[in-house]
Amino acid sequence: MFFWEPEVNTLLTQSINLFATGLLVLAFAMIAQRRILTLIHLFTLQGASLVAATLVVAYLTDQHHLYYSAAITFVLKVVLIPILLHRLIDRLNVRWDVETLFNIPTTMLIGIVLVIFAFNLATPIAGLSASIARGTLGIALASVLLSFLMMIVRAKAVPQVIGFLSMENGLFFAATAATSGMPMLVELGIAFDVLVGILILGVFMFQIREQFDSLDIRHLEKLKEE
Amino acid sequence: MIPLSGFVSQLLEIILALAFAPLLTGWVNQCRAWLQNRSAPGLLQPYRALHKLFNKESVVAESASPIFRIAPYIVFGCMALVCAIAPTLSTDLPLAPAADTIALVGLFALARVFISLAAMDIGTSFGTLGARREMLIGFLAEPALLMVLFSASLITQSTSLANIVETLAHQPFAIYPSLAVAGVAFTFVALAENARVPVDNPATHLELTMIHEALILEYSGRHLALIEWAAALKLFAYSCIGLALFFPWGIAGAGTPLAMIVAIPVLLAKLAIGGVLLALIETINAKMRLFRVPEFLATAFLLAVIALLVHVLLGA
Amino acid sequence: MxxxxxxxxxxxxxxxxxxxxxxxxxxxxxxxxxxxxxxxxxxxxxxxxxxxxxxxxxxxxxxxxxxxxxxxxxxxxxxxxxxxxxxxxxxxxxxxxxxxxxxxxxxxxxxxxxxxxxxxxxxxxxxxxxxxxxxxxxxxxxxxxxxxxxxxxxxxxxxxxxxxxxxxxxxxxxxxxxxxxxxxxxxxTGDYSFANMRAQSLSPLWASAAFLLATFGFGAKAGILPLHVWLPEAHPAAPSPVSALMSGVMLKTAIYGILRIGFDLLNAQLWWWGALLLALGLATALFGVVFSAVQTDMKRLLAYSSIENIGLLFVGIGLGVLFNAYGMHALSALALTAALYHVISHAFFKSLLFLGTGSVLHATGERSLGKLGGLMRRMPWVGWLVLIGVLASSGLPPLSGFVAEWLLLQSFLFTTELPNSFLNMLVPVVAAAIALVAALAGYAMVKFFGVIFLGQPREAKLAEAQDASLLERAGLIWLASGCVVLGLFPVPLIGAIDRVTQLLIGTGIASTVRNNGWLLLAPTTLERASYSPLIFLAVTCLAVLLAVLLVHRLYHGRVRFAPPWDCGYPAQTARMQDTAEGFGQPIRQIFEPFIRMRRELPSPFDEKPIYHVRIEDHLWHWLYLPIARTTERFARLVGRLQQGRIAIYLLYSFLTLLVLLLVVVAK
Known part of the structure; x- marks a missing residue:
């Protein structure tokens, strides 16, 4: 052990907080963002900060399976899914689409309320957890709620899918932060689920477009029985 | 009484700010020109422009009231005081207790109100338009700036800028997530407050989208020179405050007058890097529509609020 | 005696x-x-x-x-x-x-x-x-x-x-x-003296009832949301000195009432009273300032600004109650000091502004911002004195409005140690909203001053405007110097306010402030926070004077007067200046959901195109009109009792008598 190790460990613990905050800010930025292309960039960044946070937790708690899950997250959320999404928006030709949505400042204000709510909810729970990054539970919860909010206020299908994926990021982070990760099998299963989900949603979106000539999900309202 | 070292560092700071502020503007302009594949106007161009303007006679509109003529001086005085209380080189500043972060924001507001009133004074359409837009930016940027400074205040338990920097610079290195978020918000605010792309373009005149240039359209001669100088001082002060809050290393503390010798080159190096980054931001972004600006600033404001909330949650 | x-x-x-x-x-x-x-x-x-x-x-x-x-x-x-x-x-x-x-x-x-x-x-x-x-x-x-x-x-x-x-x-x-x-x-007890009320210790339920009734009653006088509707109607309708008295002074009696009942007559406080006052005050302040920024009548603009300031006062008092309920007396004293400072500061600057509008009204006969302009040259006395009021009202250093704002924000910065985590989270958000209100107040005030006193006269008759008479000037000067003195010398006044906070919560901040010297205002320690308006003013003035001197000495002081640049379009008139509506337009657009607007837009074929926008209050339509309709419906039901025949009225009296007799017998 080197003499500076305790100091480095403190810094690393603090850096988990930093990455968590990054996750939250990115979730917030997604709410404020109109362009689909930028949304994908933001999502990629979010994945990257998630990988970084997982690696730090893995190093600090010395749990090897977290390294694997960080690797899986990297492959999936920083490489594979963004590529898929890029190809998707190219094929759908919505790369430069600017989406009109519900008044952005109002959405962000609701976002702040959600953040306060989530922080408050997590404070007592965090006290129970013994994990090194227990303060971040509130942040993870807030990111999940923000992504949920994003799915609600978006009018197009692709941003909704991104919202869904970013929600999964938040959940994954909550699992890492609060319980030092889920069992490997569960994680693999979720990863596989997300991948398959993307593929299915992609196919689904093509179908929506074929049917309605647009990706606006308001068209789906016509599908109900009269 | 004020110790000599404090007096010296205070004086040195003011002189440094007054002297080097136009240089920073010139440096940013030069970097931007390089990045945009243009030939640059030379590093000392702002000084030449100031000298030229001071030599010219001032043309004042017949319908102007005295407010129009005193506003440039007041704006300049405000910016000089801002530079005096911002810890650029040292935190040992005798003037620092006179104005804390809240008063600092108040100083910016005072300057803004006077320049806006002066713009409305003549009664031309452009002037009032500029005043309205300036106040629009101001009313969102001010609270955002205040919240950014507050998140630093909460960490250091002080609202005095010198004390904040003193605490941040001279303690074991620690990562503050709240400060990181606040830093993003601060960048947004600084871009808007200093009339930079993507909010405003300092290089254009007479476009329907201009803000800062519309305000000062009626000014000429020495009045214009003072306003330009004050704008340079504002950019300098904002850069220094940002550097001091988020990268405080190298600033001399109280009782270490010799550290000032190191502080000057460190500050210049940091400013040079900051200038390059500013030019980079200005080059890769496009100017946004005017009615996107409130959204941009509202984002900054809410980010700053999140920074405060993160501080309350994590205690850091 | x-x-x-x-x-x-x-x-x-x-x-x-x-x-x-x-x-x-x-x-x-x-x-x-x-x-x-x-x-x-x-x-x-x-x-x-x-x-x-x-x-x-x-x-x-x-x-x-x-x-x-x-x-x-x-x-x-x-x-x-x-x-x-x-x-x-x-x-x-x-x-x-x-x-x-x-x-x-x-x-x-x-x-x-x-x-x-x-x-x-x-x-x-x-x-x-x-x-x-x-x-x-x-x-x-x-x-x-x-x-x-x-x-x-x-x-x-x-x-x-x-x-x-x-x-x-x-x-x-x-x-x-x-x-x-x-x-x-x-x-x-049947004893209605305050001394008796002080002696009673009410159960939390009854104490809360009393507090809520007091908040409602005094809130109605102060113009707290949603009881504010009378204020923007009544204050502009009155003659200007009366408007000044009502806005500057009478509203403060309501603040007095809240303080008297909340801190003096009720001897224990619950934390949620403070939260309630805080929320009410914040909503009122935001509402007031947004509406003040979009007004086109100068006195209405000021009336809405009064609503905003009352909101800020409630925030200060609410914070005081909150701290006091948690036993944090020193902080409570700080928040109350901020509120009480604002009481006197607002009395001065709002009276000054209302009186200024009175002078303008007398000189021009106009209240609408769209028909004023350029009065700075015609009425320099009123113009400069009102400018002081405007700066104080915008909360700019070194005038009186800023000191109150500074103290209030300081008390927010100390709030992270509350035992309730939810409140801990909310307080930074409230502080942010307060900062937003203060900045928006600046917007409204720049509009107020710029449109009335700056620019070119929008009407021909403004050229004959006379400056205020000597007595009027004397009144304005008294109030303006109040704004300046209160801004520059906060420490003595805090010493006076200390007596009040000692009475209300048993502690004050004056001793700490005095220990830190009369020059620096520092409510706790010098390291924590300090502000010195005198040094502030002195350094700014010094910088201004040096700049004037050096520029004139090193270069020259030549000035040429010329017509303003007209962008090559010579046919400009004063009516083409930006209007008050135009100045408020960004605020209207940003805060659209909060404002009810009725627009009349011209069509391309209109002979005389008219653009007209009317700003209305949502609450009037959502709350007051339904109440008025219900009341009318109820009154109509009561009206059925009225048959117009004397026999029936006698019957009512007779029946009432019988019922009363029965009650007496039953007892």
Whole structure:
């Protein structure tokens, strides 16, 4: 052990907080963002900060399976899914689409309320957890709620899918932060689920477009029985 | 009484700010020109422009009231005081207790109100338009700036800028997530407050989208020179405050007058890097529509609020 | 003689002036040149005595007035002395101004106006002195009625009558709530003196009921959301000195009432009362400032700005209650000091601004911002003095508004140690909202000053505008210097406010502040926070002077006057300047969901295109109109009882009698 190790460990613990905050800010930025292309960039960044946070937790708690899950997250959320999404928006030709949505400042204000709510909810729970990054539970919860909010206020299908994926990021982070990760099998299963989900949603979106000539999900309202 | 070292560092700071502020503007302009594949106007161009303007006679509109003529001086005085209380080189500043972060924001507001009133004074359409837009930016940027400074205040338990920097610079290195978020918000605010792309373009005149240039359209001669100088001082002060809050290393503390010798080159190096980054931001972004600006600033404001909330949650 | 006796003599003097006014009903000159200046002198004396009483022990007196066995109890303690100081200091400036203002009288004969005006002043002074519910309510109602008659001075205008009616209605609904509150406070003892109420210890349920009733009652007087609707109607309708008195001084009696009941008469506080006041105050402040920024009538703009300031006061008081409930007395003292500082600062700057609009109104006959402009050159005295008020109102250093704002924000920064995590999270958000309100106030004030005094005159008749008369100027100067002095020397006033906080919560910040020297304002330690308006001003002035001197010495001071640059379009007129609507347009767009707008847009084929936008209040449509409709429907039901035949009315009386007899028998 080197003499500076305790100091480095403190810094690393603090850096988990930093990455968590990054996750939250990115979730917030997604709410404020109109362009689909930028949304994908933001999502990629979010994945990257998630990988970084997982690696730090893995190093600090010395749990090897977290390294694997960080690797899986990297492959999936920083490489594979963004590529898929890029190809998707190219094929759908919505790369430069600017989406009109519900008044952005109002959405962000609701976002702040959600953040306060989530922080408050997590404070007592965090006290129970013994994990090194227990303060971040509130942040993870807030990111999940923000992504949920994003799915609600978006009018197009692709941003909704991104919202869904970013929600999964938040959940994954909550699992890492609060319980030092889920069992490997569960994680693999979720990863596989997300991948398959993307593929299915992609196919689904093509179908929506074929049917309605647009990706606006308001068209789906016509599908109900009269 | 004020110790000599404090007096010296205070004086040195003011002189440094007054002297080097136009240089920073010139440096940013030069970097931007390089990045945009243009030939640059030379590093000392702002000084030449100031000298030229001071030599010219001032043309004042017949319908102007005295407010129009005193506003440039007041704006300049405000910016000089801002530079005096911002810890650029040292935190040992005798003037620092006179104005804390809240008063600092108040100083910016005072300057803004006077320049806006002066713009409305003549009664031309452009002037009032500029005043309205300036106040629009101001009313969102001010609270955002205040919240950014507050998140630093909460960490250091002080609202005095010198004390904040003193605490941040001279303690074991620690990562503050709240400060990181606040830093993003601060960048947004600084871009808007200093009339930079993507909010405003300092290089254009007479476009329907201009803000800062519309305000000062009626000014000429020495009045214009003072306003330009004050704008340079504002950019300098904002850069220094940002550097001091988020990268405080190298600033001399109280009782270490010799550290000032190191502080000057460190500050210049940091400013040079900051200038390059500013030019980079200005080059890769496009100017946004005017009615996107409130959204941009509202984002900054809410980010700053999140920074405060993160501080309350994590205690850091 | 004790302070209280002197004060009673002076208040009696006001009433005497009012009676003299009745005798000289139509002698405008006598009323304006003699009675009003005398009233101003009395106000000044009152302020001086109140200031000295502030540092003395409480005094009590019993007035042999009122009903048999029910005399008026009066008491002069720190809290009443402080508010008397506000009434006297602001009232003096307003009275001097009024002496120059009431020239022809405004519909009502000047003598009558003089009576109403002085009764109004006297009743405000007695409200803060009252020491039993009976005296308080009588004075409170006298205050409401006299101000009602002052508002409707120009009663031939239907809009003013309507405004007056609305004011009276809301004032009385509020008064009922206050009466009920006193009923709860005396806790079935039948003794309505404040001393008895202080002695009672109510259960939390009843204490909360009393507090809620007081908040409602005094909130109605102060213009708290959603009881604010009368304020933007009544304040502009009144003659300007009366508007100044109402906005600057009368609203403060409501603040006095909240403080008296919340801190003095109720001896324990619950934390959620503070949260409630905080939320109400914040909503009011935001509402007021947004609406003030979009107004096109100068007095309405100021009236909405008063709503905003009342909101800020409530925030300060709410924070004080919150801290006090958690036993954090030092912080509570800080928040209350901020609120009390704002009380006097707002009294000065808002009176100044309202009086300024009075001068403008007299000189031009215009209240609409769209028809003013360029008055700085015609009315330099009013222009410069109002500028001071505008800067103070925008909360800019080094004037008085900033000190209050600074103290309030400081008290927010200390709030992270509350034992309730939810409140801990909310406080930064509230602080952010306060900062937003302060910045928006600057927007509204720049609009106010810029559109009235700067630019070119929008109408030809503005060229004949005359500057204010000497007496008017004197009033304005008094108030403006108040803004400056309070801004530059905060430490002595905090020493005075300390007496009030000592009385209310048993601690104050003055000793700490004094320890840190008179030059620096530092509520805790110098390391933590400090502000020195004098150094601030001195350094800024020094920089300005040096800049002037150096520029003129090193270069030159040549100036050439030329027409403004017209962008190559010579046919510009003053009407092409940006309007007040234009200046408020960004705010309208950003805060669109909060504002109800009715637009009339021109079509391309209109011969005379008209663009018109009317700003309305959502609450009026969502709350007040439904209440009014329900009331009308109910009244119609009651109307069915009225058959117009005398036999039926006799039957009602007969039945009532029978029922009452039955009740008596049953007992």
């Amino acid at each position: 004790a302070h209280l006796d002197w004060i009673l003599v002076l208040v009696g003097g006001w009433l005497g002036l009012g009676l003299l006014g009745i005798l000289a009903l139509r002698h405008t000159d006598f009323v304006a040149r003699v009675l009003f200046p005398a009233g101003a002198a009395i106000a000044l004396g009152l302020a001086a005595i109140a200031l000295s009483a502030l540092f003395d022990d409480p005094e009590t007196a019993v007035l042999p007035l009122g009903l048999p066995n029910l005399p008026f109890h009066l008491r002069l303690d720190g809290l009443s002395a402080y508010f008397l100081l506000v009434i006297g200091a602001a009232g003096a400036g307003i009275s001097v101004f009024a002496a120059g203002y009431f020239r022809q009288g405004e519909g009502t004969p000047p003598g009558l106006l003089c009576l109403e005006y002085h009764v109004f002043l006297a009743s405000m002074a007695l409200v803060v002195l009252a020491d039993d519910a009976y005296a308080f309510m009588v004075m409170w109602e006298t205050m409401a009625l006299s101000s009602f008659f002052l508002v409707t001075a120009n009663h031939r205008v239907p809009a003013i009558r309507q405004a007056g009616f609305l004011y009276l209605l809301v004032a009385h609904i509020g008064a009922i709530a206050i009466l009920l509150c006193f009923g709860v406070l005396q806790a079935n």
